[in-house]
Amino acid sequence: MKSLTKIELRGLSKSYGHLAVLKDVGFQLESGQSLCLLGSNGAGKTTLLRVVSGLVSADHGELLVDGQEWRLRSPEWRRKCALVAHKTFLYQNLSGLENLRFFSRLYGFDFSDKLLHGRLAEAGLARAADKQVRTYSRGMQQRLTIARAILSDPEIVILDEPFTGLDKDGSAWLLDMLFDLLGKGAMVLMTSHDPQAALEVTNSFVRLSKGVLGDVVCSRDRDWAEIEALLYPEEVPTG
Numbered sequence: 001m002k003s004l005t006k007i008e009l010r011g012l013s014k015s016y017g018h019l020a021v022l023k024d025v026g027f028q029l030e031s032g033q034s035l036c037l038l039g040s041n042g043a044g045k046t047t048l049l050r051v052v053s054g055l056v057s058a059d060h061g062e063l064l065v066d067g068q069e070w071r072l073r074s075p076e077w078r079r080k081c082a083l084v085a086h087k088t089f090l091y092q093n094l095s096g097l098e099n100l101r102f103f104s105r106l107y108g109f110d111f112s113d114k115l116l117h118g119r120l121a122e123a124g125l126a127r128a129a130d131k132q133v134r135t136y137s138r139g140m141q142q143r144l145t146i147a148r149a150i151l152s153d154p155e156i157v158i159l160d161e162p163f164t165g166l167d168k169d170g171s172a173w174l175l176d177m178l179f180d181l182l183g184k185g186a187m188v189l190m191t192s193h194d195p196q197a198a199l200e201v202t203n204s205f206v207r208l209s210k211g212v213l214g215d216v217v218c219s220r221d222r223d224w225a226e227i228e229a230l231l232y233p234e235e236v237p238t239g
Contacts, residue, residue, distance in 0.1 A: 012061035034188035082154035
C-alpha cells in the first residue's frame, strides 16, 4: 500500500551559468496519477526529471509531500523515487542478473535471486539473465533498466523517453507495468517523443518550452488531436 497521496513542486528554477533551463516550474501529482512532459529537444525536460528525482539540485523551489515541505535531494525523498534515465547506466560486463543484484544491494535492498529472476522473466529477459549486458540489444537494455528501476516498488516513477528502443511487445510490457504501478497508487512522471503511446497510460499532458511549463491538459475522453490542439494552439490552422 502506498503512503504518499500528493506531491507538489513550486517555483523550480535551474540555470547553468547564464542559461536558464527551468523557470519557475510547478506542478502536482496525486496517488495513481501520471503526467507526461512534452517539448522539443533542449526544452528542459531531462533537467526537470533529474531535479525532481534528486540527482541535480535546483537553484530555487520547494517540494511539498502531503502538505509538508521536503528537501528534493534528501535520502528520504530519493528512496521514494525511481528514475529511468535516457541513458541506461548499466554495467556492460555484468550479466542482467548481476546488474539487478548489484543495484539492489547498492540501494540497501537484499532481494533474493529468485525474486530477481522473476523480475527478469516479467521483462522478457529470462533466457538472457546470465548473459553479459554488452550482448543485449538496445531494447533488451531498456527492459533491464526499467526492471531495475521498479525493483523497490517505488512510489514516484520518473521515466525519460521510456519507449526508446522497445519493440511492440516491449512497449506493451511497459504499459502493463505502469498500469500495475498506478493501480497500486504510484505516481508517474514521464517524457515521451511518442505521446500517442503515452496516451494509453497518461492522465494528463503538459508542454515545457524554453524552461517554462504550460497549462496541464487532462487527457480523459480526449483523443490525441484534441490534446495536441490545446498544447500547441499556435500550430492550429485559423482559417
